[in-house]
Every structure is written in structure tokens, then in C-alpha cells.
Amino acid sequence: MDYILILLFNTTTWLGCVLSALRYAGLWFILRKSGLKGWWALVPFARDYQIGRCAGREPEGRLTCILAFFSTAIQFTANALDHRTGQDEAISGVVLSLTILSLTLRLIRFIYQIRVWEGLTEVYGKNRTWVRLWTFFGAVPALLWGLSPKYVPQWKVEDIKNELAAVVRNGSAKELKDGLSVNLRERTAIEFFEKKYLLRNVHLSIAPGRMVLLLGGSGAGKTVFLDAVSGYEKADAEILLAGGNMYKQYKSMQYQVGYAPQKDTMRVKDTVYNTLMDAAALRLPKETSAEDRKKRVEEVMEIFGLTPTRTHLIEKLSGGQRKRVSIAMELISNPSLFILDEPDSGLDGVMARELMKELRRIADQGKIVIVITHTPDRVIDLFDDVIVLAKDRSRVGRLAFFGTIGEARTFFGKESMEDVVRTVNPKSVGGEERADEFITKFEEARYA
Amino acid sequence: MPDTTGVRTDKKTMRIRHRGRESQVPIYLGKLFRMFVYQNDWKVLPMAAVIAGLVAMVIRNIFFRTMEGTLMSAFALTCVAVWNGCFNSIQVICRERDVVKRDHRSGMHISSYVAAHLIYQAVLCLLQTAITVYVCLLVGVQFPENGLFTPWMTVDMGITLFLITFASDALALWVSSLAHTTTAAMTIMPFVLIFQLVFSGGMLTLPEWCGPLSDLTISKYGLTAVAAQADYNNRPPVIAWNSVVRMWNTKVGGTVTVDQILDFLSKDEIPAVHNLREETLRKSFTPRQIAGMIRESGEEGAQAFAMLMDALPEEAADKPFDLSFTVGDTVDYMAKEPVFQSEREKEVNMSMTVGEIVDALGRDKTREQIRQKTMEASYNAVYEYSRVNVAGCWASLVLITLVNAALTTITLEFIDRDKR
Numbered sequence: 033m034d035y036i037l038i039l040l041f042n043t044t045t046w047l048g049c050v051l052s053a054l055r056y057a058g059l060w061f062i063l064r065k066s067g068l069k070g071w072w073a074l075v076p077f078a079r080d081y082q083i084g085r086c087a088g089r090e091p092e093g094r095l096t097c098i099l100a101f102f103s104t105a106i107q108f109t110a111n112a113l114d115h116r117t118g119q120d121e122a123i124s125g126v127v128l129s130l131t132i133l134s135l136t137l138r139l140i141r142f143i144y145q146i147r148v149w150e151g152l153t154e155v156y157g158k159n160r161t162w163v164r165l166w167t168f169f170g171a172v173p174a175l176l177w178g179l180s181p182k183y184v185p186q187w188k189v190e191d192i193k194n195e196l197a198a199v200v201r202n203g204s205a206k207e208l209k210d211g212l213s214v215n216l217r218e219r220t221a222i223e224f225f226e227k228k229y230l231l232r233n234v235h236l237s238i239a240p241g242r243m244v245l246l247l248g249g250s251g252a253g254k255t256v257f258l259d260a261v262s263g264y265e266k267a268d269a270e271i272l273l274a275g276g277n278m279y280k281q282y283k284s285m286q287y288q289v290g291y292a293p294q295k296d297t298m299r300v301k302d303t304v305y306n307t308l309m310d311a312a313a314l315r316l317p318k319e320t321s322a323e324d325r326k327k328r329v330e331e332v333m334e335i336f337g338l339t340p341t342r343t344h345l346i347e348k349l350s351g352g353q354r355k356r357v358s359i360a361m362e363l364i365s366n367p368s369l370f371i372l373d374e375p376d377s378g379l380d381g382v383m384a385r386e387l388m389k390e391l392r393r394i395a396d397q398g399k400i401v402i403v404i405t406h407t408p409d410r411v412i413d414l415f416d417d418v419i420v421l422a423k424d425r426s427r428v429g430r431l432a433f434f435g436t437i438g439e440a441r442t443f444f445g446k447e448s449m450e451d452v453v454r455t456v457n458p459k460s461v462g463g464e465e466r467a468d469e470f471i472t473k474f475e476e477a478r479y480a
Numbered sequence: 481m482p483d484t485t486g487v488r489t490d491k492k493t494m495r496i497r498h499r500g501r502e503s504q505v506p507i508y509l510g511k512l513f514r515m516f517v518y519q520n521d522w523k524v525l526p527m528a529a530v531i532a533g534l535v536a537m538v539i540r541n542i543f544f545r546t547m548e549g550t551l552m553s554a555f556a557l558t559c560v561a562v563w564n565g566c567f568n569s570i571q572v573i574c575r576e577r578d579v580v581k582r583d584h585r586s587g588m589h590i591s592s593y594v595a596a597h598l599i600y601q602a603v604l605c606l607l608q609t610a611i612t613v614y615v616c617l618l619v620g621v622q623f624p625e626n627g628l629f630t631p632w633m634t635v636d637m638g639i640t641l642f643l644i645t646f647a648s649d650a651l652a653l654w655v656s657s658l659a660h661t662t663t664a665a666m667t668i669m670p671f672v673l674i675f676q677l678v679f680s681g682g683m684l685t686l687p688e689w690c691g692p693l694s695d696l697t698i699s700k701y702g703l704t705a706v707a708a709q710a711d712y713n714n715r716p717p718v719i720a721w722n723s724v725v726r727m728w729n730t731k732v733g734g735t736v737t738v739d740q741i742l743d744f745l746s747k748d749e750i751p752a753v754h755n756l757r758e759e760t761l762r763k764s765f766t767p768r769q770i771a772g773m774i775r776e777s778g779e780e781g782a783q784a785f786a787m788l789m790d791a792l793p794e795e796a797a798d799k800p801f802d803l804s805f806t807v808g809d810t811v812d813y814m815a816k817e818p819v820f821q822s823e824r825e826k827e828v829n830m831s832m833t834v835g836e837i838v839d840a841l842g843r844d845k846t847r848e849q850i851r852q853k854t855m856e857a858s859y860n861a862v863y864e865y866s867r868v869n870v871a872g873c874w875a876s877l878v879l880i881t882l883v884n885a886a887l888t889t890i891t892l893e894f895i896d897r898d899k900r
Contacts, residue, residue: 125689264585264896286587287498297578301519302511313507315586318497345518362586 051171058174062086065178066155067188077101080145085189087151094223096144103137106130155185205235210274212238212261212369212400219253219260219267219429229428230256231267233475236419236434240368243395243414244402245437247449248421249457253429254404257421258371261402262289274368287315290362294373294404296354300347304338304357305329307346308364315365332360336390352383359387363394370394370401381410388414408449412437418449422456422467432456432470444470501589508588508596516600525607528564532612535560536619543621544710547717547858554706555682557612558699561641562676564608565648565698566669569601573656573892574665581895590892597653598885605645613638628709628867636709640870643877644702648676650884651698657891682707698880704862705873712863717854721847724834733831739824745811752840757808764800767792 059073066086073079077100084093110130113123149166153159156177165173177183207213219231231253238244248254260267263278263286271278276285298307312325320328333339336356341349346357355375362370372391376384388403388411395401395416402419405411418440420433433443433452444452456470457463499507516522535556542549573580584590613634617623627636655672659665678684680699694700748754771790790797814820838846863869 122687122689125687286585291582291585293578293582295578297582299511299515299519299576299579302514303518306511306514310507310511311586314499314504314583314588316498318499318503 054171055174058171058176058178059083061178062152062174065183065188066185077104080148083152084148086155086185087148088155088187089148089151092144092147092151096141096148099137099141099144103134103141106137107134110134155187156183157186158183205237207272208237208239210240210368210398211242213272214238214261214269215271216257216260216267216269219256219265219269229426231260231421231429234421234429234431236431238400238402238417240398240400241395242400242416243392244400245408245412245415245418245449246402246404246421247408247418247453248429249423249453249461249463251427251429252421252423252456254421255373256429257419258291258373258402258404262286262291262369262371264291287365288368290365290367290370292359292362292370292372292375294377296346296358298346298354298358298361301345303343303345304333304349305342307357308332308338308360311361312364315361328364332364335363335393336360351378352387355379355387356390359391368399370399372401372403374404374406376405376407376411385411412449418452420444420452420456420470422471423458424468424471430467430471431474432467433474443474498587501592501595504589504592505596505599508593509599512596512600516604521604524564524568524604525611527567528560528608528611529615531560531563532615533619536616536621540616540620540622544624545622545715546719547712547715547855548719550710550712550715551682551707551863554703554710554712555680557641557706558644558680558682558702559677560612561609561644561702562648562673562699564612565605565645565650566652566673568604568608568645568652569597569649570652570656570665570669571662572597573653573888574659575662577660577895580892584892584895590895591889594653594885594889594892597888598650601649601653602646605642605649609638609642609645612641624711628865628870633709636870637706640702640705640709640874643705643874643881644698647698647702647877647881647884650881650888654884654888654891657888698877701873701876701880705870705877707863708865708869708873711865713855713859713865716851717858718851720850720854724838724846724850728833728835728838730834731831732834732837733829735827736830737824738820738826738828741828742811742815742824745807746815748808750840751842751845757806757811759807761805761807761810764802766798766800768797771797 056073056079059079060070063072063079063082063086064070068082068086072082077097080100081090081093081097084090084096087093107130110127113130114127146163146167149163150160152166153162156162162173204215205213214234214236216231216234218229218233221228221230234257246254246258256265259265260269261271261278263271263282266279269279273285273288276288278285278289302310308329309325312320312329316325316328330339333342336359338353338356338360341353346354349357355378359372359375370391375387375391379387384407391401391403392414403415408415408418415437417436418433419431420440421429422432424430433440435443437449440449440452441447444455446452446455454462455464456467457465458467459465539549539553539556543553544550580588580593583593617634623633623637625631625633627633629636629639651672652669655668656665659668675693676697676699679686679690679694679697680703681690681694682699682703686694745753745756748757832840
């Protein structure tokens with residue numbers, strides 16, 4: 033019986049080795065079909081990441097790679113300890129714990145790998161039945177998809193990486209005494225030891241009293257741009273606001289920037305008045321007297337028509353009123369740069385227009401107001417300028433236009449701002465995919 | 481617009497100064513106390529009363545009375561405190577994560593935010609502890625009068641329960657700062673609780689290698705402090721005797737040798753044996769029966785004695801007469817007589833109830849002996865009734881609280897790096 037078990041075990045082990053070898057061979061060709069080096073299939077751990085890239089599931093691929101590495105390392109440590117220490121109870125406990133941890137990580141990796149197989153199936157345009165095959169008999173689909181010319185990925189990794197991006201020209205924005213000057217060379221992020229560009233070459237100046245519309249498709253880098261401008265996330269840039277350097281003097285200048293996020297992030301069980309009083313205590317200078325704080329809160333409530341609701345809990349307010357409270361919180365410190373991320377989301381046309389009118393009034397007081405909105409046309413008459421950000425071919429956020437509304441219409445040949453966005457958006461989201469054309473056109477016109 | 485012309489500036493940098501760390505704490509403290517009223521955070525107080533009531537009803541007859549009962553009650557009270565602490569704060573940060581991010585962007589110091597939470601949670605834990613102790617007294621848990629540190633045991637015990645609750649609260653605060661959503665926090669919580677309860681080492685004997693893990697738990701120090709204050713080591717153990725009583729009518733059987741029986745029956749110092757040995761046995765014999773027994777013994781002169789008996793007239797030979805002797809005499813005779821030596825290794829089947837055995841050994845003395853032995857076996861130096869021991873546990877709990885508070889602060893300092 034023992035001999036049969038050993039034979040069975042050895043056969044299973046050998047079979048496993050052969051199937052793995054076939055799978056890696058198949059993956060070699062799959063990687064090549066996706067534009068990557070085939071030999072990645074032979075590199076333990078890293079192949080998980082590369083397959084994730086082929087599947088358009090890079091985060092999942094990265095995680096499976098990390099999980100594979102740690103589960104193997106932990107199991108290796110457990111085995112080493114087990115061999116060395118024999119019957120020591122304390123070490124046995126550690127070995128057991130490490131083994132359980134390793135198994136847990138393997139289980140998590142298995143789940144994430146299913147997601148990668150799903151992605152790969154989508155890239156190859158096959159139905160989900162293939163996911164089961166990939167999960168349980170990986171060698172079969174790997175060889176089939178790798179060797180057969182019938183199986184072609186609809187999308188290649190090299191499309192993203194190697195194509196030439198639109199022309200990048202160095203420039204600089206004019207420094208304004210009281211306004212905002214943005215000279216953003218690049219904003220990068222390190223992802224899995226790899227440098228990624230999020231934004232490049234955005235140079236613009238905005239004078240005080242201007243209300244600016246920030247347009248761009250999803251992932252064009254609007255929020256990244258605003259975070260960089262407000263100093264919240266530093267970029268390779270020089271941001272000057274009223275003569276002060278935002279990055280060098282962030283501690284003192286952060287109160288000159290008001291940032292109203294897209295979501296109404298407030299404690300909904302608090303009253304309007306208390307919320308604004310707390311915001312005032314946090315944002316106003318330390319020496320501001322309690323009386324002055326109250327006065328300022330009263331003023332802001334008056335501006336946004338919140339006085340009748342001062343004792344109401346935030347949760348009892350309408351969507352429009354909540355937005356007003358959220359914006360009022362930022363206006364309390366009387367910032368010179370006011371940034372609003374989709375303040376009109378969830379509001380009907382009338383309410384959205386009323387809110388934008390209030391923002392216009394704030395701009396008319398000599399402040400710079402930058403607004404992101406996805407429905408600009410209903411309020412476009414209230415804006416002075418427009419910034420258009422778009423993703424170039426290398427998927428980096430770039431400045432496609434900055435100027436007045438009228439200039440934008442001429443530049444893009446579109447009347448509607450929503451059409452402008454559609455022009456620069458990729459085809460996958462229903463756009464015309466002309467971002468590179470306008471990025472190049474704008475840079476050439478500007479720095480000619 | 482606020483007039484900032486009169487605002488004092490930092491002399492060196494000419495900057496307008498905003499609220500620093502210390503002066504931001506009251507802002508958040510005020511907010512948290514408002515939330516206590518508006519966001520129904522007060523619900524944790526009646527919940528503490530209900531939990532304390534349920535536990536107190538179970539422990540009222542055993543806490544401070546018996547060794548095992550004291551340990552179990554200490555464990556139960558520790559669980560109550562850990563539970564209260566964890567559920568006070570497990571959701572408080574993750575439910576307002578976006579708000580924290582926004583406030584941080586607007587100049588909020590994370591340390592001020594965490595400090596405000598700790599002060600607020602300390603008040604909450606203090607109230608819960610007071611409620612727990614009060615409910616225990618109300619239900620009828622008999623606390624001894626004097627504590628180790630104060631003249632009131634309730635105060636000493638309250639301090640311990642507060643420290644356990646607060647340390648658990650700080651731990652849950654850290655979990656809440658790690659979790660991005662309330663769902664995630666509530667998923668992690670059971671693992672934290674199970675780890676705390678299993679690795680306290682109070683109810684389950686842990687393998688040696690679990691020691692370092694156990695040292696990390698709040699429950700270990702909490703349980704130790706409560707058990708030590710309740711003077712666990714000097715409480716009478718009852719479990720072993722109760723087990724004997726439960727088995728009173730259970731028959732126990734087995735084979736014993738004649739030698740073992742004789743040896744047992746020779747122990748005059750055992751009261752039951754002594755009484756047995758004093759008992760007088762009476763039996764009637766006829767001279768003829770006696771002659772028969774002597775003849776069978778084959779001893780020297782037995783034949784002559786038998787012939788003498790045979791010579792007796794019929795009436796006299798068959799006339800019975802009483803012989804009187806004690807059990808003790810019989811046992812001693814059997815132990816000494818060579819004629820019985822060959823029988824001593826002989827095995828005899830015996831069957832007795834536990835009650836009969838205990839009664840044979842003497843009920844009171846046996847009970848006392850069982851208690852003494854169990855007490856010796858159950859003595860645990862970890863639960864030593866001393867100020868040093870309890871103060872050590874308190875210090876550990878304070879340290880755990882501080883470490884968790886520091887971890888919460890460090891974790892939240894990275895809140896801006898959340899996936900955007």
C-alpha cells in the first residue's frame with residue numbers, strides 16, 4: 033500500500049511539474065502576444081504581475097505577485113524551522129502559525145488570480161467559461177491561447193507604453209502679483225517600483241476675480257491638478273498665489289485655499305451653526321475673538337441663505353442646502369483661491385444655477401474660483417475661463433486648452449463645453465479621441 | 481469679513497498664527513460630546529448596564545466566594561470590559577474618515593483629533609465602569625470591604641475595569657483608524673475579540689509558545705488584576721468536592737488483594753476504620769464444629785483435641801455457645817497468623833459507591849483534604865494578592881493604551897494617502 037501511495041504521490045508531483053511547465057510555455061506566448069517579453073513567464077512572482085498587465089488588471093496582478101512572494105517566503109521559513117528544530121514545542125507553534133498564514137495568503141492570491149483570468153478573458157473577447165478553465169486547468173488555455181493564431185488580444189500593453197506621446201514643450205506661466213500662477217512640470221507617482229506620470233506640462237496664470245471652469249474626461253487628472261495647485265499633494269511645480277509660494281509656505285498659506293470636495297463630507301448629526309462654528313475655530317486665525325468668529329459665521333450663513341436652517345441637523349437638509357454648508361465651511365476663512373469639485377452634482381438645474389451664481393458673487397469679490405463640473409453648459413455664462421485637461425496617448429494628463437470661454441469655442445470648433453469634453457475623450461467612452469491633436473495645437477500656438 | 485489686521489503674527493516669520501495642537505483639542509472634544517447626544521453615542525451606556533446585569537446575575541453567587549468561581553467571574557468581568565471598550569470606538573473614526581481627511585486638509589492636527597477622542601472615550605469608559613460596578617452591587621455581587629489600594633474594594637475594582645475598558649477602547653480606535661469603512665472595522669472586530677479572549681490565558685491553558693502573544697493582550701493583564709484583587713489564591717476551591725458529590729452514588733469497582741484490605745483495615749487512625757475495628761462480632765459454635773476446624777488446620781496436637789471432642793456426649797458436642805471478638809482483633813489475627821500468609825496475594829473483586837468510600841474515609845476530613853489538595857494544585861502565583869502585582873497589571877494596561885493611541889495617530893497621519 034505504501035508503495036502505491038509513494039508512486040501516486042510521485043506521479044502527481046511529476047504531473048504537476050509537467051502541467052506547470054506547459055502553462056509557463058503557454059504564458060510565454062501570451063505575454064509576447066500582448067507586447068511583453070516572453071521570458072517573464074519563467075520569472076517566479078514577476079510573471080503574475082506581467083500577466084496582470086496583459087489582462088488589464090495591473091493592480092490585481094501586482095497583488096498576486098506580492099502575495100505569491102510572501103506566501104512562498106513564509107512557507108520556506110516555516111519549512112526551514114521545522115527541519116532544524118524537531119520537536120521543540122515553541123518552534124512547532126511558530127511553524128504552525130506560519131503555515132496557516134502562508135495558506136491564508138495563498139487563498140487570497142487564488143481569489144485575485146481569478147480576477148486576473150477574468151480580465152484576460154475579456155481582453156481575448158472570450159466568454160466567462162474560460163475563467164474556470166484558467167482557474168483549474170491553466171495549462172490548457174495557456175497553450176491554446178498562446179500558440180493558436182485564432183486567439184488574439186484586443187488590446188496590447190505596448191499600446192500604452194511605447195507609443196509616442198504628444199509633443200511636450202517646456203514653457204512657463206506669467207507670474208501675477210495677486211493671482212495664481214501654476215508652473216507644473218510633472219506630477220508623478222511611484223507604483224510598484226515604476227514611475228508613472230499623472231500630469232505633465234501644465235502652465236497657466238489666473239487673475240483675481242476670475243471664475244474658471246475645469247473640464248476633462250474621467251482620469252484626465254482634474255483632481256490631481258487641483259491637489260497639486262492647492263499644495264495638498266506636491267508636484268514638480270511652482271505654485272504662486274498672491275506672490276506667496278504655495279509649496280514653500282504651505283503651513284501658512286493652506287488657509288488661503290478653500291477646497292470643497294465632491295462629497296458633502298460633514299458630520300450629519302451636527303447642526304448647521306455648530307458645524308460652521310467649528311470650521312471657523314479651525315480655519316480662522318488663533319487670535320480671532322469668539323465674537324468675530326460668530327460674526328463671520330453669521331455672515332457666511334447669510335451669503336448662502338442658511339440662516340433659517342442654523343439649528344437644523346445637517347442630515348435634515350436638502351442636497352442643495354448641504355452643498356451650501358459644505359462650501360460655506362471653506363468660505364469662512366475668506367480664502368483667495370476657492371476650489372470646488374463638482375459642487376452641482378446631485379442638484380437640479382435651478383439649484384445648480386443658484387449655487388453657481390453664489391460662486392460668481394464670491395469671484396466678483398476678487399477671489400479666484402475654480403470649479404469642476406460635468407454639466408457646464410447650463411451655467412457657462414457665469415464662467416470667465418476654461419481649463420481643459422485631457423489624457424494623451426501615453427495616458428498622461430495634459431493641458432489641452434486654457435483661455436476664455438469664447439476662445440475655447442473657437443479653438444475646439446464647438447459651441448457646447450460638453451462637446452469639447454467629448455472631443456478630447458477616448459473612443460472607449462464615446463469620445464472623438466482628438467486629445468493629442470488639441471494638446472499639440474495648444475502648445476504650438478502658445479509657445480510658437 | 482474678519483478683520484485680521486489686529487491679529488498677532490509669529491514674530492520671526494510674520495505669519496498669521498492658527499490654532500495649535502492643544503487649542504484644537506477642545507474644538508473636537510465639543511464636537512464629540514455633541515455627537516454623544518445627537519448621534520446616539522449614549523446608547524453604549526444602557527448597553528453597558530444590560531451586559532453588566534446579565535453577567536452579575538450569573539456571578540453573584542460565586543465571585544469572591546470560591547476559587548473557581550472567582551476566576552470565572554474575573555474572566556467574565558474582563559470580557560464585559562473588553563467588549564464595552566471595543567464597541568465604544570470601533571466605528572468612530574472609520575465612519576467619518578472622509579470628514580477627517582477634509583479637516584486634516586483644512587489644518588486639523590491628527591494628534592489633536594486623537595487626543596480629543598481619547599479624552600472623550602475616557603469619560604465614556606469611566607461612566608460605563610461606574611455603571612458596571614453599580615449594577616453588580618445592585619444585583620447582589622458581594623464585594624469584600626477593603627481593597628488593596630483604597631479602603632473600598634469597589635473603587636479598586638472600578639479602577640481595574642476602567643483601565644481594561646479604556647485600553648480596549650484605544651485598541652478599537654486603532655482598528656477604526658486602519659479600516660476604511662465601518663463594514664471592514666466590524667469584520668476585523670471579532671478577530672480582535674477572539675484573540676483577546678483566547679489568549680488571556682485565564683480559561684484555556686496556553687502552550688508555552690503562546691506566551692509572547694498572550695503578553696500582548698489586554699485581557700491577560702485585566703484578568704490577572706481582577707483575579708488578584710479578588711484574592712483568587714485564598715478562595716476555597718469547590719469544583720473537586722462538587723465532582724465527588726455528583727458521583728456520590730456512582731459505583732466504583734476493581735480488584736484489590738487481601739493484603740491491601742488487611743493493610744487498610746489495620747489503620748486505626750482513620751476514624752471510620754477505627755469505628756469498624758471496635759465493632760464486636762458474635763458467632764455461635766458447637767464443640768464439634770470447633771473440633772472439625774482444628775482438625776482441618778492440621779496443627780500439632782489438633783488430633784488429640786479432636787479426639788477429646790469426639791469423646792464428649794452428643795448433647796454436649798452439639799450444644800452451641802457464643803464466641804465474642806472485635807473486628808480489630810480479627811484483622812490483627814489474620815494479619816499475623818502464618819496460616820493466612822498464602823492468602824494475602826489473593827485478589828478479591830470489590831464494588832462500592834463513591835459515597836461509601838468517602839464515608840469510609842470520613843466525609844468531613846476527606847472534604848477538607850480534597851480542598852487543601854485542590855488549593856495547592858490551583859495556586860497560581862500570577863494571581864498573587866499584592867499591590868505590586870495589581871499595580872504591574874495597571875501599568876501594563878496604561879502602556880497598551882498609550883501604544884494604541886500612538887499607533888492610531890501614526891496611522892491617521894497617512895490618511896491623505898488613501899486611494900484616490
